[in-house]
Amino acid sequence: MKAVLCKAHGEPDDLVYEETASPSVGPRDVRVAIHACGVNFPDILLIQNKYQFKPDLPFSPGLEVAGEVIEVGPEVKRFKAGDRVMVTCGHGGFAEEVAADEDSVFALPDGVTYKQAAGFPITYGTTYHALVDRANLQSGEVLLVHGAAGGVGLTAVEMGKLMGATVIGTVGSDAKMDIVREYGADHVINYSNESIRDRVKELTGDKGADVIYDPVGGDAFDQSMRCIAWEGRLLVIGFASGRIPEMRANLALLKGCSVVGVFWGSFAKRDPDQNRAHFDKMLGWCAEGKLKPHVSMTFPLEQAPEALKALISRKATGKVLVEVR
Ligand SMILES: NC(=O)c1ccc[n+]([C@@H]2O[C@H](COP(=O)([O-])OP(=O)(O)OC[C@H]3O[C@@H](n4cnc5c(N)ncnc54)[C@H](OP(=O)(O)O)[C@@H]3O)[C@@H](O)[C@H]2O)c1
Structure with missing residues (x-):
């Protein structure tokens, strides 16, 4: 798969777009074909090595995505291939695929698009x-x-x-x-x-x-x-x-x-049931049109560094997305 990788800590222009292996799937993991990834301020801190979590190099930034399930581990109970989901993956979202524990995966109701969902969870x-x-x-x-x-x-x-x-x-x-x-x-x-x-x-x-x-x-x-x-x-x-x-x-x-x-x-990890209940409620409001996620800019995967620069320059409003499919 294609991914945008941080191979050495630095600035957005130091990121590298290249072919890399698809993520492996553990027993509780869900592998997702990413349609879009939400861009967040912590992505910048991650590549600068200033965030509270420090993934091993090389890694792909991208904390949250929306897409379609393509594989599930043997212990996964909630999801199957073909489901539409949003994922809080922590990192790895500036890529064509990501794998995450099913506790971090949330089913999308009809009426919520991938574009709305990609920047929703965080x-x-x-x-x-x-x-x-x-x-x-x-x-x-x-x-x-x-x-x-x-x-x-x-x-x-x-x-x-x-x-x-x-x-x-x-x-x-x-x-x-x-x-x-x-x-x-x-x-x-x-x-x-x-x-x-x-x-x-x-x-x-x-x-x-x-x-x-x-x-x-x-x-x-x-x-x-x-x-x-x-x-x-x-x-x-x-x-x-x-x-x-x-x-x-x-x-x-x-x-x-x-x-x-x-x-x-940290709340989401400590109390995953409560966190899921929050999302069920809010995704319902989104499907009903009570919440309207605002996306001001989108960039294709290979231009992900520009998406990060849009946040740094304070030009964006609401969410910036990296569109993968
Ligand atoms: N505590 C949590 O659980 C949690 C969760 C998510 C995010 N966060 C934090 O919340 C903050 C905002 O995240 P976000 O994703 O919403 O970022 P964002 O979309 O870039 O929004 C940040 C806002 O801060 C303002 N700002 C003021 N000084 C700035 C500067 N020097 N550089 C950039 N922006 C500046 C900008 O508005 P103006 O241009 O109008 O001033 C901008 O709209 C980050 O620090 C992030 O780490 C915390």
Whole structure:
């Protein structure tokens, strides 16, 4: 099969497109012919050797895919050849095939396309776990979402509205404001020329945001601690800005707030049944048209480095996909 391989850690242009062996199938594995692969910020960290998981070289990036089952191991119970599925494979998705444990494979209902499903699991999985399990977001609360036009951010805007919150999105450029409004944000702040703290206080009558979803870190986190409501929950999702912020504990005391870590990948491993239940619910909503995964750019497999560069340059909104078939 063809694959895009990381043979030495580095940047997207160091990746190599070449022929390699198809993945072998263990007793609990499902082998999938990949139709499309979702591109994620952690793909960049993986090839730079800065991610928390460090696969052995050579490896293919690509954490999540959608496609058709072509082989199953003898112990696999849920799937058979021909099934339409999405897979959270961890890596290996920038390729024509991938094999993964059946716990990481999810059946697609009719009405959910491979293009919708390829970028679905990590963004929606993270957001559902964050807003429901970790923040206990309530209808009527104010949800502030940073990086609101990005992969995980846009799903937080969409799901927040679905859960009945008032949603404030933040973005780094005017060009990204429209998509955030289209996905339901009540207000959008451009943090390149507006103060997050001042605008949130103004929009909430000084009360602040009840739940803050932060995949950006750095200044966005610092300002969040200044505009979080009493008993607010600040969800630590990631650090796309490149700076892991440090918090002065007195602010948590003064605000009576919680700073809550979110690690969807670890949750999915620790509680696979709950994770599958989340996906069953959300894929049902997707089939009904209540969730509309947004894909702004697609690239063929051999141009996968360009897909990663689109994230680095902050040009993409929602998801970027690598299309394999
Ligand atoms: N905790 C978890 O379980 C979990 C799960 C998935 C992802 N994550 C993390 O969440 C973060 C976002 O992932 P994603 O896949 O949604 O990425 P993405 O699609 O690239 O979105 C990231 C957003 O961050 C903003 N940003 C601010 N400064 C940036 C910079 N210097 N470089 C790039 N983007 C910058 C960009 O919006 P503007 O241009 O509008 O500022 C961009 O839309 C990553 O840190 C990722 O590791 C965590």
